[in-house]
Amino acid sequence: MWGGVDPSVSTEKYENNHLIDYIIRGEGEISFLEIIKAKIEELDENKSIGMNRIDRFKKVIEGKKIENLDNLDFVNRDIVSHSNSPNPLLLKEPHFSILTSRACLYNCKFCAPASKKMFGKKIRTRSAENVVQELIYLKDKYGLKSVTFESDNFLQDREWLINFIDCLKKSKLKVNFNIHGRSNNIIKNHDLIKELKILGLIEVFIGIESGSDKMLKYFKKGTSVDMNKKAVNILKNNNIKIQASFISGFPVETKEDIKLTEQFIKENLSNEIFGFSTFVPLPGSFFYEEYKKKGLLFEDSEYSDFNLKKPRIMGVDYYYLSWINFKLFLKYSDSYFSQLSHLIFFVYNIFLISEFYIKYYIKNIIK
Ligand code: SF4
Known part of the structure; x- marks a missing residue:
């Protein structure tokens, strides 16, 4: 069973996944329990009359709200x-x-x-x-x-x-x-x-x-x-x-x-x-829809690795943002550990951004 924000706002991404039996959109507590109870009943009934399991639920379920x-x-x-x-x-x-x-x-x-x-x-x-x-x-x-x-x-x-x-x-x-x-x-x-x-x-x-x-x-x-x-x-x-x-x-x-x-x-x-x-323009946000409509999103954006500073939106200077992030922590954080970890992130981010652009332009040249 799958649930949470992304399956609720981008359900279509998960619908054809054969590893997922049910997707509960929105709140899951009531519907989750109902499915579990119904499944146990089904299994008991089917055992006693020797039938195959009958599936009463659709794959996508609108979760019931707890008022x-x-x-x-x-x-x-x-x-x-x-x-x-x-x-x-x-x-x-x-x-x-x-x-x-x-x-x-x-x-x-x-x-x-x-x-x-x-x-x-x-x-x-x-x-x-x-x-x-x-x-x-x-x-x-x-x-x-x-x-x-x-x-x-x-x-x-x-x-x-x-x-x-x-x-x-x-x-x-x-x-x-x-x-x-x-x-x-x-x-x-x-x-x-x-x-x-x-x-x-x-x-x-x-x-x-x-x-x-x-x-x-x-x-x-x-x-x-x-x-x-x-x-x-x-x-x-x-x-x-x-x-x-x-x-x-x-x-x-x-x-x-x-x-x-x-x-x-x-x-x-x-x-x-x-x-x-x-x-990171995640589906479910107004900006994601807006930038998608305007054709501003890089097709290759992987939305699952949201912690990384890989380029997502055209027209944004990701090199500059990485530099500013590093500079802010260098200047205003008094923790050497934080400064060191941000230096490592900075170098890593520059590598990621460069890797992304190289792959992106090679792909477009080949196209
Ligand atoms: S960022 Fe704004 S919209 Fe999002 S939870 Fe906070 S107040 Fe609400």
Whole structure:
């Protein structure tokens, strides 16, 4: 059985694969269980009357949505999880990750609408009580010390947040946590950030994306450079660590735009963690469809190796992006290990980019 984002947004890629019996699009919990139960029944029935297995299900199944996420059992951590922390110095072990909501309101063009295809347009959130109950369960059973809340926008619903703060206070739990937040929501809830800090908020992942307002508009991010600066200051003033992400590699992006990003990092994020990613146009994103229509995608792009900086979009200077990535870490990271690993990545990326272009042009000359 196959599921997840890519099989949900690019189902046709998997339909003819004979190793796959079923593809569940969207949420899988209910449909997965139904298939397993039906299969067991079928096998029992067929055994007793000596018939071949009858297949009641189509290959592609639309996963049924769980309207009330509180109805889901807590994840069985004995089977599917581990308790390693992504950063044991900041988030002590045992560490677990928890999802508090599904779906995302926003439409950032490098990401959406994949999430809406997976989870629908309406945001569903577990009740604050249910989330805190899980924290208590994890504390009692595993001695939980820290948590990552993996939800796309932990700060989006102010009413929920107030309730969560109240429940966590009442529980008297001592747990550190990190969350994903957008700058508009950090600004909107600046007063609550203080309370979250007291309760254990230690780090916020924030998608700043670019130091250029032109690019933020192009992404339809719904934020601005000024908002990002304000959000960063709110977090710094509350002594909360920041993990900022930036995205680059678009045909309309100029060296000037990238310089503005560099300037933003220099002025606002010294001593903070940041990532500078090269955009990979994955199916399910608005930009993938747009660039495909405009004939801007290299045919040979392998979308499965999304970590590598191989060329994907015509008109993007991948050599320059690799250089900037390396330069940023050389200049602004104080970790020698990080600098060394980025030097290795830089050399490797240059090799990959050159290999890609050589193969691409040879293929086109032969054609
Ligand atoms: S980048 Fe984040 S906020 Fe934007 S659409 Fe994706 S999940 Fe939503």
